[in-house]
Amino acid sequence: MASEEASTRTSLKDRFKETDGGRQRFLLELEFVHCLANPTYINYLAQNRYFEDESFVGYLKYLEYWQLPEYSKFIVYPHALFFLELLQNPHFRSAMSHPANKELAHRQQFYYWKHHRSNRLKNILPRQLSAEENVPASNSAVAAAVAPPPPPPQLPTQAPPTSFTPVAVKTESDVRPPGIDRRKRKFQPP
Template sequence: MASKMESDSPTDTPPSPPKTIYKDPDDGRQRFLLELEFVQCLANPTYIHYLAQNRNFEDEAFIGYLKYLQYWNRPEYIKFIMYPHCLYFLELLQNANFRNAMAHPSNKELTHRQQFYFWKNYRNNRLKHILPKPLPEPNAALPASTQPQPPVPALPPVPATNVAVTASSTQAPSPMPYGVPPGSSLAKNDMRNPTVDKRKRK
């Protein structure tokens, strides 16, 4: 009897094997790429409409998976996102009303249209907030009558002309304006540069 009680004691039960923790064979690289691809697919309203049409949003496990994927908003993961709209739609998918609304084609078209308008006007709207605004003029608050008028710049003096006015206006201008004036004692040969002639002779 005593031996039977000793055999039934809890000390004789074999120890449970230690629990093994699952480890990805490629250190999670394949899982990382699959989740990154799925998250970026959420940037397409047509794909969200496809998920809603197939009733994936009625599955509690899928809704939990969408909640789990919010870790992509963290700085160490967000740098891998190429389509940032996917994070915006991932946030909207946490709402049951948005999930139900995306099952209708009209809402899908509306979402796609709004996304297009955002892409179209995003740069111009962003530049309005990025570019520096000009400083207000200091005299803008004064009335127009009291504002000082800018000084009028003085006109430059007219240069004096060395052209002599001839008495007869019918005389035609000389065809050689740079030639020797009539009545000059200089010969035409004196006008040539002697250094040039020496170079030519060499």
Template sequence: MAPAKDGEGAVSSSATPTNLYKDPDDGRQRFLLELEFIQCLANPTYIHYLAQNRYFEDEAFIGYLKYLQYWQRPEYIKFIMYPHCLFFLELLQNANFRNAMAHPGNKELAHRQQFFFWKNYRNNRLKHILPRPLPEPVAAPPASVPPPTAVATTAAPTPPALSPMQYGVPSGSVLAKNDMRNMSSDRRKRKKEG
């Protein structure tokens, strides 16, 4: 349907809106404000503050929290520096969690759990992602092959797998030599030798 024209051929203002809102910075300011707010949700103390000041009783604010779930999409998640904010955003969709965060004890519990997660996350993750050497199959050598001492090999021996605490530290470095686990094994070797 074509817009209505008046007698001189001009488009009348009733058919098309004349006052369209145009963001002067193409949404950059809104993007930054929402990013800052959502990252504040990674702090249990801030969530407690929102609960104490009754923000969670406002239906418009609850709707805003639902709207902010678009930050979980891959094109937006790459801008987030504190990924716990997405976890808390998901929890804030539940009315029971919103009510519970009004109590200081629950705020402290959430803060402690977050601390323990951060404390142990790297080591727990490295246990599962570090490559482990496959056990080498033991096969009986054929009778015609000479013993391994007489055969010259050109392949270098494979180094032992590093523990998660030594990950990224070269095996000949000072850090690896001064590691407490290495010191205790040296003591055991010296005890057996002496």
């Protein structure tokens, strides 16, 4: 009996042995995690009751390892990790079965990407510090004793030249002879 059980275990190990070192499994899980960036796909999973299956919910819990830095560097769609985290909540899973919630998530995702660059630049670019922010609180007495720098010298103002002649700029329409019509016409034999 024990030898039969041992042979069954070894046959199962051979059967599920990964011949490619786990590459295929890695790619399949990466593709699935990327699919989670799409609210329509999450809605599809919710409407087809995948989220009611405990083994599927356990699989979503297992996929949280993609949030680790050594795996997240392979993620192309960062919203996938955000939705993966939200899918751990049963209330979010049930809410995504309604089309209105799917549209709301899709719209918010669209607005995020629409304004992503300008919002990111606001946080990345250094802002101009005012005079009060330049002075640390501990050195305020020393800073008060130091005189502010003198204003920059005024540049002499010159009167504009009186004999100003504008330079003509030629555009593409000026280059063409005025009598030629550039529209395509059907060929008319002579």
